[in-house]
Amino acid sequence: MGSLYLVRHGQASFGAADYDQLSAKGHEQCRLLGAYWRERGQRFDAVFTGTLRRHAQSLAGIVEGYGEELPAIALPGLNEYDSEAVVRAVHPEPLAKPTDPETVKQHFRLLRTGLLAWMRGESQPQGMPAHVDFHAGIVDALARVLAVGVGRQVLVVSSGGPISTAVAHVLQAPPESLVELNLRLRNASLTELAYNRERFHLVTFNTLPHLDSAEARGLISHA
Template identity: 25%
Template sequence: MTTIYLIRHGQASFGAESYDKLSPNGELQAKLLGQYFNQILKEEPYVIAGSMQRHQQTANLALAECFPDTHIITNNAWNEFNHQQVFAQYEPRFNEPHLLKQDVENEANPRAYLAKIFEGAIERWTGGDYHHEYDESWPNFKSRVETALQNLSDELAKTKPRYAVVFTSGGVISVAAGKLLELNANRTFALNWAIANTSMTTLRLVGNEPQLLSLNEHHFIKAADSQLLTWI
């Protein structure tokens, strides 16, 4: 029976010109993940990563700690939605990422403020009235992720590796979990906001049907250094 680990990337560079790069903190998180894999994985896993830089960096840093010779299959079906466009369509000034970061830093409760912005932006994206304004609409993103998960499940059902690891993003993991739990869009993205950097969401494959075993495991980060735990 195959166990699938869906991994959110390490902390990226929020508010920078390019978000798609791990922060120094994110690099440390990825190494801790790899050290934990070295303890729990008894043989080399089948590995897939999205094509985004933060996915590839997380995969390479983690695997260097446990299975350095493992081949990484790159598949952009596991890429995140364009969150910067989703923010900018909700509030045009957020087309400049540093302005959003500036606003967040000026708030007494930065996380609560960003959560409010995130909720409003996601509601607009998923609401149905503005699908034509996005490069990738919510229905198309949801379909892409669900298809990627089913294609992976079908492949693993044939090859039957003991472990499969997918390096991806929070939105992707939320949609996959939401599919299995039959959640609506609002509840799906409530999960997204809670998924920690380099956390593990675990699926068990029964035949070619994935079942959710655990969500958002990040105890290995907290045990090593709680200051490294991040959600943004």
């Protein structure tokens, strides 16, 4: 069996004008993950990322902690959906930036509604592909992992949407479950899939072994 390690990017800049930028906390989350793997002698035969800035910055943080380069192939199919476009498709009126608990709750309520509408083909967020095409990009990335070969160790650095889509695809889960998986993913979290020549199997989901200490628990974040 091979192993696929799916890592959600570190904490980005939620609520800021440019979300696609790792925060200092996000960089440290990723650096500690790289150090965790270095200490355990983890090796990787292939690395894939999305093409977003936060994906490249997260891999850079992992590399810093890991202590050696991890050459990666960037795949647009591993990029995240546009959450603002998803929300606007079901709530076109202007919304305040999610900067306090109430507006954050409102954002995620609308995001849940918007994601379900997009997945069911009931809405088409501006500037985004149809969900069937988004899903196809994730399936293509999984096929590339299978092509690396059985017994290999593969790292993917991406976002919550692609990772939850990959897990839901493997589990044949319905849209409602996919959305709940998506909204539970923590920053710099680790999801592991085992694979043979034909299929993937879920091993772990949304774990943070590199932050499992009294000193590091303050780094745990979601958005």
